[in-house]
Amino acid sequence: MEFDPQYISTRKGQATSPLDEPVIPHTHNGIDSPLLSGSGGGIPAGSDKDIQFNDQGYLGGDDNFQWDKTTRTLSIGDANYGIGIIQGPNASVNSGDNGTDVDIIAGNGSTGTSTGDGGVVLLQGGQGDAGGDVELDAGVGLTDDGGEVKIFGGSTSATNGGRGGGVTIYAGNSGPGTDAEGGRLDIGTGNGDGSANGGDLRIVLGSGGSTAQRPGFIQILCQPYGQQPVERIQQVNAINTTDATPTTLLSIDTNNFRAYHVEARVIGHRTGGSAGTNHDSASYLIIGTFKATSLTTVSQVGSTMNLYSNEDQVGWDVNFVISADKILVQVTGAVNNDITWTGWVEHQLSYLTN
Numbered sequence: 001m002e003f004d005p006q007y008i009s010t011r012k013g014q015a016t017s018p019l020d021e022p023v024i025p026h027t028h029n030g031i032d033s034p035l036l037s038g039s040g041g042g043i044p045a046g047s048d049k050d051i052q053f054n055d056q057g058y059l060g061g062d063d064n065f066q067w068d069k070t071t072r073t074l075s076i077g078d079a080n081y082g083i084g085i086i087q088g089p090n091a092s093v094n095s096g097d098n099g100t101d102v103d104i105i106a107g108n109g110s111t112g113t114s115t116g117d118g119g120v121v122l123l124q125g126g127q128g129d130a131g132g133d134v135e136l137d138a139g140v141g142l143t144d145d146g147g148e149v150k151i152f153g154g155s156t157s158a159t160n161g162g163r164g165g166g167v168t169i170y171a172g173n174s175g176p177g178t179d180a181e182g183g184r185l186d187i188g189t190g191n192g193d194g195s196a197n198g199g200d201l202r203i204v205l206g207s208g209g210s211t212a213q214r215p216g217f218i219q220i221l222c223q224p225y226g227q228q229p230v231e232r233i234q235q236v237n238a239i240n241t242t243d244a245t246p247t248t249l250l251s252i253d254t255n256n257f258r259a260y261h262v263e264a265r266v267i268g269h270r271t272g273g274s275a276g277t278n279h280d281s282a283s284y285l286i287i288g289t290f291k292a293t294s295l296t297t298v299s300q301v302g303s304t305m306n307l308y309s310n311e312d313q314v315g316w317d318v319n320f321v322i323s324a325d326k327i328l329v330q331v332t333g334a335v336n337n338d339i340t341w342t343g344w345v346e347h348q349l350s351y352l353t354n
Contacts, residue, residue, distance in 0.1 A: 046060070049066040106121045137149075217233050217234060217235040220232040228351035233348075235345045237249055237342075238341065240271075241337075241338075242339075243333065243335050244333060244335050246330045248330050249266065249330065249331050251327070251328050252329075254298050256292060256294055257293065258291070259291045259292075261289055261349075263285070265343065265344045266342070267281070267342050269281050269340050272338035275335060276312075280312035280313055283310055283311075284306070286305065289301040297325075300322060304320050313337070315333075319332075
């Protein structure tokens with residue numbers, strides 16, 4: 001429906017029209033104008049890019065609620081003072097239904113001849129005298145468990161060796177010249193109540209591939225001021241043996257000009273076979289010192305220290321072996337014994353001067 005502007009009065013709260021339809025006065029950029037009911041016309045409220053909404057019966061716009069079609073950006077909240085809130089509607093009272101989920105999902109990359117990257121979801125606190133926090137709070141359980149906060153790195157479906165997505169959590173650096181401490185990263189579990197236990201802290205490492213690749217490891221790395229980095233790495237693995245052939249349980253990759261202190265804790269447990277006794281077991285703790293003086297040269301300093309060993313069968317054994325640029329932890333079982341070996345190896349390394 002169209003109308004002739006000559007019928008529009010600029011007096012606030014009034015408008016004339018040759019049509020017998022209600023007219024809603026509206027102010028745009030300081031000028032009163034009508035929005036005719038039933039028409040698709042009308043002057044947009046607010047500024048360019050403002051999203052239009054019903055504001056108490058008037059067409060409303062707000063600079064704190066905008067859509068930029070060029071950058072495909074939805075902006076909610078004042079950059080300096082305001083707070084943007086995205087909230088799903090609550091379930092009706094006493095309905096027993098779940099509340100509505102809120103999904104924030106970045107767009108997929110193109111899937112043509114050259115696949116583009118997926119979009120990024122950014123959660124960032126605002127700048128200020130004190131920077132704004134980013135909080136991930138799960139819901140309170142009223143009659144059941146509290147909600148969980150889950151953060152997952154993305155899996156890959158690539159067949160060309162693509163890595164799974166990582167999860168990175170860093171505390172912030174202190175400001176230059178402030179003599180202030182760096183940010184602290186706290187990981188804590190919840191308290192138990194009454195006869196219940198406190199919450200556990202679990203670290204689950206990814207398993208290796210089917211071609212005998214090692215599982216993931218735990219690495220602690222620090223950089224003392226003016227010094228070389230200090231690293232401490234923990235690895236775990238499990239293998240099975242059926243005879244007395246020495247077999248590698250864990251392998252430590254070395255690097256140029258580094259010294260290594262290695263501790264290996266190993267448990268062996270017989271699970272079958274025609275020899276031995278059901279549930280024969282053993283455990284070992286050995287320590288060794290090694291140095292890598294080139295990319296391919298590794299040597300042991302002194303001999304392996306066998307701090308502890310107890311075994312049902314004296315033929316079982318655990319040793320360090322050097323192979324090229326690797327330090328191996330090898331286990332030896334017995335003929336006709338099905339043995340499961342589990343190992344926890346921790347090594348600390350320091351950098352040598354060449």
